[in-house]
Amino acid sequence: MSDPAAQISAQLTATKSLTPNPTWLSAFLTTQRPTTPFPALTQTACFRLLASDITQSLTTTSSTCFPQDVHNVNLKERRLGGSIAVQVLAVEDMSKSRWEQIEAIEALERGEGTKGREIIRVAATVEDDSAGATVQKGGGPHKLLLQDAAGRRVYGIELKGLEGVGLGMSIGCKMILKNTLVARGAVLLEPTTVTVLGGKIEELHKAWKEGRKAELKAAIEATEHEARVQNDQS
Numbered sequence: 001m002s003d004p005a006a007q008i009s010a011q012l013t014a015t016k017s018l019t020p021n022p023t024w025l026s027a028f029l030t031t032q033r034p035t036t037p038f039p040a041l042t043q044t045a046c047f048r049l050l051a052s053d054i055t056q057s058l059t060t061t062s063s064t065c066f067p068q069d070v071h072n073v074n075l076k077e078r079r080l081g082g083s084i085a086v087q088v089l090a091v092e093d094m095s096k097s098r099w100e101q102i103e104a105i106e107a108l109e110r111g112e113g114t115k116g117r118e119i120i121r122v123a124a125t126v127e128d129d130s131a132g133a134t135v136q137k138g139g140g141p142h143k144l145l146l147q148d149a150a151g152r153r154v155y156g157i158e159l160k161g162l163e164g165v166g167l168g169m170s171i172g173c174k175m176i177l178k179n180t181l182v183a184r185g186a187v188l189l190e191p192t193t194v195t196v197l198g199g200k201i202e203e204l205h206k207a208w209k210e211g212r213k214a215e216l217k218a219a220i221e222a223t224e225h226e227a228r229v230q231n232d233q234s
């Protein structure tokens with residue numbers, strides 16, 4: 001290959017809407033054998049990108065990132081053109097109470113998923129791109145904290161069920177937003193405008209899982225304390 005970096009970048013941009021940062025891509029190529037076939041090299045680069053922090057690994061342009069005023073709540077709605085790569089930093093099931101969310105997280109930690117009302121044991125597979133993540137079926141809509149390659153964070157609201165989105169999905173999971181609608185500063189997510197690529201940032205996933213349970217328990221305790229105070233005053 002005369003210029004493997006350029007060819008890999010072009011291939012990933014065309015097939016995955018992921019354009020690697022030249023510095024990241026150069027560093028990646030130094031870890032690969034020069035004789036590695038192009039398809040295998042591209043596949044490995046894609047796998048590494050899905051496991052990376054896109055603020056370090058992807059290029060940033062006006063057409064591949066959220067606009068600076070994406071949080072403007074005064075704009076009733078607008079559609080974002082182009083393809084924007086994002087990574088998921090947090091997920092919340094808006095249909096579940098805090099206790100139900102804690103129970104769901106703990107069930108997933110035990111390796112249990114749900115099938116209707118039945119609890120089933122789920123085994124992780126080698127082929128799972130999300131490193132053994134088990135996404136619970138049902139529930140929702142979900143609220144996701146999304147981050148683009150420029151580091152801008154914005155909440156996304158699931159309007160219709162998205163395959164691969166739910167409690168138990170991997171933090172750091174990559175998604176591509178195409179011609180997505182933004183309303184009052186929130187991204188509206190639906191299957192026609194969202195492609196879930198998968199992936200996982202291990203350290204972020206672990207920190208979020210541990211922090212989320214503590215956050216939910218603290219919120220429950222605060223609510224119970226407030227209720228006790230109000231009862232005492234009455």
